[in-house]
Amino acid sequence: MPPVNVIKGDITKIKVDAIVNAANTTLMGGGGVDGAIHRAAGPALYGACEKFHGCRTGEARITGGFNLPAKFIIHTPGPIWHGGDNGEDQLLANSYHNSLRLADKHLCRTVAFPSISTGVYAFPLERAAKIAIKTIKDFLLTANYVDQVTMVCFDDKTFAAYQSQLY
Numbered sequence: 779m780p781p782v783n784v785i786k787g788d789i790t791k792i793k794v795d796a797i798v799n800a801a802n803t804t805l806m807g808g809g810g811v812d813g814a815i816h817r818a819a820g821p822a823l824y825g826a827c828e829k830f831h832g833c834r835t836g837e838a839r840i841t842g843g844f845n846l847p848a849k850f851i852i853h854t855p856g857p858i859w860h861g862g863d864n865g866e867d868q869l870l871a872n873s874y875h876n877s878l879r880l881a882d883k884h885l886c887r888t889v890a891f892p893s894i895s896t897g898v899y900a901f902p903l904e905r906a907a908k909i910a911i912k913t914i915k916d917f918l919l920t921a922n923y924v925d926q927v928t929m930v931c932f933d934d935k936t937f938a939a940y941q942s943q944l945y
């Protein structure tokens with residue numbers, strides 16, 4: 779498999795070293811992919827997240843995977859879209875970059891991301907896909923351990939957007 783790949787699927791089912799959660803700044807769960815990850819990981823994940831007392835947008839925190847097939851869960855609040863002139867692009871790149879740094883620091887080789895910020899947070903999909911793939915590719919050039927990153931897309935439109943940024 780190429781070092782960056784795009785698949786359609788449910789990120790809670792993916793067996794990789796680390797999956798990334800599109801969290802909110804409380805890190806205490808929410809809707810969308812965050813809710814799905816908390817349900818699948820089990821209630822012990824709340825206890826682990828509670829200890830962080832939140833996380834700023836674009837930063838990342840790591841927990842175990844609990845009942846998930848993934849070893850670790852990396853939680854990062856992506857930016858809420860406010861029109862594009864409020865640092866959204868940089869904050870989204872930070873979410874990908876800081877998540878990958880944390881994965882690398884924990885000796886992870888395989889990492890899976892959902893489409894951060896393009897659900898309830900309303901970041902335009904094509905623009906988000908471009909930032910995500912570029913940030914991932916740039917990171918892979920300097921990574922020590924991470925050597926395969928998978929974008930796990932929940933629907934066809936998201937899958938097509940990320941797929942089209944690969945080449």
Ligand code: ADP
Nearest residue numbers: 788789800810811814892895896897898899932
């Ligand atoms: P955000 O608040 O960062 O926008 P959302 O959870 O609302 O996060 O949406 C982010 C993306 O995650 C959307 O494309 C949504 O369809 C997708 N998503 C929802 N559930 C899952 C899941 N189980 N696996 C992968 N992606 C998911």
